[in-house]
Amino acid sequence: LTCRSPFLLIHQIDRHEGAWTILPLMKDFSLTYGRNSSWIFFCEEDTRIQVVKLLETLRRFDKSKEWFLGKALYDEESTIIHHYAFAENPTVFKFPDFAAGWALSIPLVNKLAKKLKSEPLKSDFTIDLKHEIALYIWQKGEGPHLTPVPEFCTDDVNSYKVDHCATTFSNFLPLCGEPVNKEDVFVAVKTCQKFHGDRIPVVKQTWEREAALIEYYSDYADISIPTIDLGVPNTDRGHCGKTFAILERFLNHTSPRTPWLVVVDDDTLISIFRLRKLLSCYDPNEPVFLGERYGYGLGTGGYSYITGGGGMVFSRTAVQKLLASKCRCYSMDAPDDMVLGMCFSGLGIPITHSPLFHQARPMDYPKDYLSHQIPVSFHKHWNIDPVKVYFTWLAPNTEESHNGKKVGYNREDL
Numbered sequence: 001l002t003c004r005s006p007f008l009l010i011h012q013i014d015r016h017e018g019a020w021t022i023l024p025l026m027k028d029f030s031l032t033y034g035r036n037s038s039w040i041f042f043c044e045e046d047t048r049i050q051v052v053k054l055l056e057t058l059r060r061f062d063k064s065k066e067w068f069l070g071k072a073l074y075d076e077e078s079t080i081i082h083h084y085a086f087a088e089n090p091t092v093f094k095f096p097d098f099a100a101g102w103a104l105s106i107p108l109v110n111k112l113a114k115k116l117k118s119e120p121l122k123s124d125f126t127i128d129l130k131h132e133i134a135l136y137i138w139q140k141g142e143g144p145h146l147t148p149v150p151e152f153c154t155d156d157v158n159s160y161k162v163d164h165c166a167t168t169f170s171n172f173l174p175l176c177g178e179p180v181n182k183e184d185v186f187v188a189v190k191t192c193q194k195f196h197g198d199r200i201p202v203v204k205q206t207w208e209r210e211a212a213l214i215e216y217y218s219d220y221a222d223i224s225i226p227t228i229d230l231g232v233p234n235t236d237r238g239h240c241g242k243t244f245a246i247l248e249r250f251l252n253h254t255s256p257r258t259p260w261l262v263v264v265d266d267d268t269l270i271s272i273f274r275l276r277k278l279l280s281c282y283d284p285n286e287p288v289f290l291g292e293r294y295g296y297g298l299g300t301g302g303y304s305y306i307t308g309g310g311g312m313v314f315s316r317t318a319v320q321k322l323l324a325s326k327c328r329c330y331s332m333d334a335p336d337d338m339v340l341g342m343c344f345s346g347l348g349i350p351i352t353h354s355p356l357f358h359q360a361r362p363m364d365y366p367k368d369y370l371s372h373q374i375p376v377s378f379h380k381h382w383n384i385d386p387v388k389v390y391f392t393w394l395a396p397n398t399e400e401s402h403n404g405k406k407v408g409y410n411r412e413d414l
Helices: 023-033 051-059 106-118 129-141 200-205 240-253 272-281 316-324 336-347 367-371 386-393
Strands: 039-042 047-049 068-070 102-105 167-169 185-190 213-218 227-229 260-265 268-270 289-291 293-296 303-306 312-315 377-379 400-402 405-407
Touching: 023 106, 039 051, 039 106, 102 106, 106 129, 185 240, 185 272, 200 386, 213 240, 240 260, 240 316, 240 336, 260 268, 260 272, 260 316, 268 386, 289 303, 293 336, 303 336, 312 316, 316 336
Parallel strands: 185 213, 185 260, 213 227
Antiparallel strands: 039 102, 047 167, 068 102, 260 312, 268 377, 289 312, 293 303, 400 405
């Protein structure tokens, strides 16, 4: 690695639908850089790098050996997003915080490339890439553990703590102009009669007030909420039929001047206020499909998709292109988010990932990981007080007036 090292943007490596999962690139990295380089260093678009300090840090490690370097994260409790791995003691397994940057020595890259040649990646789900990469490298104890590097940091560049850091992270919500207007965002909430009594009151107590345009779609018309019955029966598994009915309604029954649609579950907690800031970075005249990206079968020609629980954001243009195509649900109870991913993949429309959307609860992520985020959404009410979670993590101000009283919660408690 030198100051003149090659610089790659993974989204431009379009030979692989799954380039963002990184492991499919190892063979190319090994072929291209395996002889003349010492390290491959990965970072996020908002990671800031002091190149000289990074070079000094990497020189501490013997480049002829297999090294996996990063800022270590770990689960305090076993979590669904990691398939409850290491349930006996989840703190033992360390994985890298991508925001701080992480590095593989070329001998390890070459080894991974060789392994991937003889054993192709399984056709499976990609959910939390940083954890899954660390598991793959670890090889059930046959490969290296992550080596924590204190110089890989996620503190803000202006923090007093960063003197020793080779990397820092920009801890702010992307803002590319004025936030989009409240009236530019139409919110569709998927619900069903059995949840009208417990989940909808949470939405009304928390984020509904942030939405200028919101409708609740159910299998039963309840004028007290009010909900709209789309004529699609509730299904226990996927909700593909209901979601496509919502997309049709958005296109045909809302103002064509409303450029953005957000589809959420009735147990999604979301900051529309922050989402409006984030959407200033995207052009609604382009087909945009935004949220937390998962993958299915990406090692064997699969597709990426936006996982539904954290919220799926569509530009009107994306909805128009989707519905103009012949791509539809293969059954009414198919998983809507995966079918949408398959459809957009077939149309050549890329999935846009933001790590600020979350498919799970705050307690399902390492505290260190969330500490440098300004989140847009979380999902699920299991064993939490969802109102408290909203006002702690997502309300427009950390202290929010609630029923006339100021309330502030400690994130450490959640």
